[in-house]
Amino acid sequence: MTQxxxxxxxxxxxxYPTLIKVWATLLVLTLILTFVSKVxxxxxxxxxxxxxxxxxxxxxxxxxxxxxxxxxxLKGMVLVALSxxxxxxxxxxxxxxxx
Amino acid sequence: xxxxxxHVLGEEPSYLEAGGxxxxxxxxxxxxxxxxxxxLVCMLSFFLVGATIGVLxxxxxxxxxxxxxQPQTYNAMFTVHGVxxxxxxxxxGLPAVFGNFFLxxxxxxxxxxxxxxxxxxxxxxxxxxVLAVTSLFTGSGPPDTGWTFYAPYSIRTGTNVxxxxxxxxxxxxxxxxxGINFVTTIHRLRAPGMGWHRMPLFPWSLYATGWVQILATxxxxxxxxxxxxxxxxxxxxxxxxxxxxxxxxxxxxxIYSHPAVYIMxxxxxxxxxxxxxxxxHRTIFGYRFxxxxxxxxxxxxxxxxxxxxxxxxxxxxxxxxxxxxxxxxAIPSAIKVFNWVSTLYxxxxxxxxxxxxxxxxxxxxxxxxxxxxxxxALAVNVHLHDTYFIVxxxxxxxxxxxGFAFFASLLYWFPKMFGKMYNRTVAIIAWFPLFIxxxxxxxxxxVLGVMGMPRRYYDHLPQFHTAHVIATVGSWFLAxxxxxxxxxxxxxxxxxxxxxxxxxxxxxxxxxxxxxxxxENFEQVPTIAGPPYHFNPAVHR
Amino acid sequence: xxxxxxxxxxxxxxxxxxYAGSKxxxxxFLFTEIILFGGLFLLYSAYRAKYPHEFHDxxxxxxxxxxxxxxxxxLTSSLSMAGSITxxxxxxxxLAMLLVGVTVALGAVFxxxxxxxxxxxxxxxxxxxxxxLLKRPPGQVLFFGLYFTMTGxxxxxxxxxxxLLSIMLVLLARNRIRQDDYGKLENAGLYWHLxxxxxxxxxxxxxxxx
Numbered sequence: 057m058t059q060x061x062x063x064x065x066x067x068x069x070x071x072y073p074t075l076i077k078v079w080a081t082l083l084v085l086t087l088i089l090t091f092v093s094k095v096x097x098x099x100x101x102x103x104x105x106x107x108x109x110x111x112x113x114x115x116x117x118x119x120x121x122x123x124x125x126x127x128x129x130l131k132g133m134v135l136v137a138l139s140x141x142x143x144x145x146x147x148x149x150x151x152x153x154x155x
Numbered sequence: 156x157x158x159x160x161x162h163v164l165g166e167e168p169s170y171l172e173a174g175g176x177x178x179x180x181x182x183x184x185x186x187x188x189x190x191x192x193x194x195l196v197c198m199l200s201f202f203l204v205g206a207t208i209g210v211l212x213x214x215x216x217x218x219x220x221x222x223x224x225q226p227q228t229y230n231a232m233f234t235v236h237g238v239x240x241x242x243x244x245x246x247x248g249l250p251a252v253f254g255n256f257f258l259x260x261x262x263x264x265x266x267x268x269x270x271x272x273x274x275x276x277x278x279x280x281x282x283x284x285v286l287a288v289t290s291l292f293t294g295s296g297p298p299d300t301g302w303t304f305y306a307p308y309s310i311r312t313g314t315n316v317x318x319x320x321x322x323x324x325x326x327x328x329x330x331x332x333x334g335i336n337f338v339t340t341i342h343r344l345r346a347p348g349m350g351w352h353r354m355p356l357f358p359w360s361l362y363a364t365g366w367v368q369i370l371a372t373x374x375x376x377x378x379x380x381x382x383x384x385x386x387x388x389x390x391x392x393x394x395x396x397x398x399x400x401x402x403x404x405x406x407x408x409x410i411y412s413h414p415a416v417y418i419m420x421x422x423x424x425x426x427x428x429x430x431x432x433x434x435x436h437r438t439i440f441g442y443r444f445x446x447x448x449x450x451x452x453x454x455x456x457x458x459x460x461x462x463x464x465x466x467x468x469x470x471x472x473x474x475x476x477x478x479x480x481x482x483x484x485a486i487p488s489a490i491k492v493f494n495w496v497s498t499l500y501x502x503x504x505x506x507x508x509x510x511x512x513x514x515x516x517x518x519x520x521x522x523x524x525x526x527x528x529x530x531x532a533l534a535v536n537v538h539l540h541d542t543y544f545i546v547x548x549x550x551x552x553x554x555x556x557x558g559f560a561f562f563a564s565l566l567y568w569f570p571k572m573f574g575k576m577y578n579r580t581v582a583i584i585a586w587f588p589l590f591i592x593x594x595x596x597x598x599x600x601x602v603l604g605v606m607g608m609p610r611r612y613y614d615h616l617p618q619f620h621t622a623h624v625i626a627t628v629g630s631w632f633l634a635x636x637x638x639x640x641x642x643x644x645x646x647x648x649x650x651x652x653x654x655x656x657x658x659x660x661x662x663x664x665x666x667x668x669x670x671x672x673x674x675e676n677f678e679q680v681p682t683i684a685g686p687p688y689h690f691n692p693a694v695h696r
Numbered sequence: 697x698x699x700x701x702x703x704x705x706x707x708x709x710x711x712x713x714x715y716a717g718s719k720x721x722x723x724x725f726l727f728t729e730i731i732l733f734g735g736l737f738l739l740y741s742a743y744r745a746k747y748p749h750e751f752h753d754x755x756x757x758x759x760x761x762x763x764x765x766x767x768x769x770x771l772t773s774s775l776s777m778a779g780s781i782t783x784x785x786x787x788x789x790x791l792a793m794l795l796v797g798v799t800v801a802l803g804a805v806f807x808x809x810x811x812x813x814x815x816x817x818x819x820x821x822x823x824x825x826x827x828x829l830l831k832r833p834p835g836q837v838l839f840f841g842l843y844f845t846m847t848g849x850x851x852x853x854x855x856x857x858x859x860l861l862s863i864m865l866v867l868l869a870r871n872r873i874r875q876d877d878y879g880k881l882e883n884a885g886l887y888w889h890l891x892x893x894x895x896x897x898x899x900x901x902x903x904x905x906x
Contacts, residue, residue, distance in 0.1 A: 086899075120885075339720050343720070370731055373728045377735035381845070398834020403742055
């Protein structure tokens with residue numbers, strides 16, 4: 057059965073090659089992150105962490121958890137949930153940073 | 156009439172008969188209506204226990220020095236009073252009873268999205284309640300920390316904190332699962348033709364509440380877990396001796412517990428929004444404002460938690476930010492009040508019991524809200540924090556607000572739920588001791604607080620004595636009113652006359668089906684053709 | 697225009713399947729997990745800001761090699777999990793079952809690594825209220841306190857995920873999850889991926905803190 061016909065019956069399918077490419081990217085990003093953290097000075101390590109880690113999480117969300125292929129409702133809900141956590145931590149720092 | 160006879164006559168048996176009548180058929184039922192009743196019975200029982208503790212506390216304050224108990228007992232009393240009232244009555248509150256019963260009906264559905272999950276929610280509720288009650292009688296005695304369980308005392312005290320806190324943790328699951336169920340139900344099970352802006356406003360409020368249940372409750376979950384871990388393993392996160400910061404406990408606690416008060420009030424406001432148009436015989440004023448203000452309150456209400464901590468040692472910057480946001484969150488609430496009152500304007504008002512209690516809600520909630528604003532002002536808060544003013548404030552919003560909305564909803568929907576009508580005169584008679592007692596008790600507390608009487612104190616100084624006596628006498632009137640109101644319902648269950656399908660002339664979907672409703676609510680799923688509060692001015696009682 | 701789903705006018709009383717609704721509900725549940733761990737991340741961030749040097753030192757004492765290996769293990773388990781769904785959608789039930797089995801096995805590998813890691817720390821007295829830890833400065837006490845709490849809670853979720861996936865294996869074997877009805881597997885997969893995402897954040901916070 058063709059991919060298209062399969063998908064018509066069984067919903068969107070993420071092809072194996074895509075999954076493997078995402079996995080490989082995640083591996084590489086992990087190794088880069090480790091390398092930067094261990095070898096370079098702290099500031100660069102922190103920036104690497106702040107940038108690479110959400111990127112890895114994003115790849116898992118988008119491809120492994122299928123979020124890229126979901127509708128705006130689900131994407132919006134995820135955004136609301138993540139923003140809520142970010143706001144909680146951010147607002148906390150109004151206190152923690154100024155005490 | 157028997158289910159068989161009704162069926163032969165072409166009438167469907169009601170949900171009270173279909174599916175069995177024994178205990179097993181109730182506690183294993185996945186019918187949202189039965190689950191709502193299960194919650195109702197449990198919650199009213201817990202309410203009565205919590206109210207009794209309240210009366211006992213007030214008796215203690217009738218005289219200076221010991222009256223009927225020792226200080227340690229008093230500390231346990233106000234803790235348990237808070238835990239029971241908040242976790243077992245007000246937070247489950249309207250969603251557990253009226254949300255469960257009426258959400259599917261109001262959107263034209265046959266049940267919620269996940270009926271078995273719904274029953275599981277109730278099981279979690281009962282389990283948590285049993286654990287909470289157990290904590291009163293086992294170990295080194297009931298917790299004495301206040302329902303807020305502040306560290307470091309909650310870590311150090313020998314009383315049964317771990318069990319009580321674990322009970323609250325289990326109760327959290329009940330709330331979360333209900334929230335997930337309701338949000339999904341509203342997204343997926345609205346009847347054909349019911350777009351979001353044709354949905355009645357009680358479901359709108361349940362939707363906003365559901366999100367708060369989902370996003371806020373896990374924070375109390377982890378916080379309570381950490382208290383248990385601290386007590387058993389000494390992790391150190393709230394222990395100053397190990398570098399921990401007790402203020403972080405307060406942050407985590409209130410990040411949930413402030414949004415929790417919106418879990419308490421939003422559905423109450425939603426129910427009031429259903430009641431007022433019916434008895435004003437006018438469509439609701441400002442439908443979209445009320446709908447969106449529910450969402451706004453849920454959102455804004457999630458970022459104001461610091462106003463519980465103004466005097467705890469937060470930095471000035473945090474104080475200012477939280478104070479400002481607290482003032483902002485009052486705005487959508489005020490918008491609702493304006494809309495309810497505007498709905499009355501040029502309406503054809505009939506003061507039946509539900510309407511009387513709904514109007515009372517508006518009055519009492521407004522006092523509660525305004526006193527909340529007062530507390531949100533930093534300079535004022537320094538004087539009012541941890542005084543009786545706070546106690547008065549939250550009883551006005553939680554009891555005068557959610558409590559009275561609960562009563563109003565029961566008065567409104569009782570005939571539909573049970574197919575019996577209660578004695579309306581008695582319901583109105585009950586209002587008088589309720590209203591007088593309520594204000595005697597809680598307005599006096601506001602005055603006591605301004606005078607400087609601290610809260611959670613077992614005893615009081617002579618200058619506060621007269622006010623305390625007034626408050627205690629008020630509690631007796633209040634208790635009397637409660638007994639009359641609730642007793643009236645119990646009598647109606649057994650001896651009330653049969654209620655018609657639409658005793659109040661309402662226009663939402665629940666009034667189109669029989670009282671009590673059949674098992675699957677609608678014989679045919681309705682198709683919705685227009686907005687929800689369509690009153691024909693030429694046709695009214 | 698309404699986006700409510702049209703319902704047939706005679707519904708059976710038994711629960712009917714709503715694939716999209718189940719998926720929404722699963723994501724909503726995942727949000728509660730995100731916020732649950734989020735509370736711990738909140739504590740971590742506050743204490744990291746307060747004790748930057750002690751957190752740095754604490755991070756040095758953790759074995760980052762095991763941390764990275766565990767990360768690779770979980771990432772691979774996510775691959776096998778996602779792959780199992782693709783396999784089932786394409787009609788290969790056997791392959792799907794194999795891949796779910798691989799996922800569970802990798803979860804076990806993760807837990808074994810974790811066990812050895814913790815044992816080493818316990819052996820050195822580095823655990824809450826442990827003799828060595830009590831000698832350390834407060835910031836380090838908190839670092840390790842948070843380390844055990846967060847990796848411990850995460851480990852519990854790995855176990856829960858493994859149980860869930862084992863149940864999915866049984867359902868696959870009994871054909872209760874099929875090419876034309878795989879929502880349960882997808883939802884279980886979502887749970888597993890979230891467990892992976894949480895670890896993705898735990899790695900730098902603890903092992904690469906130095």
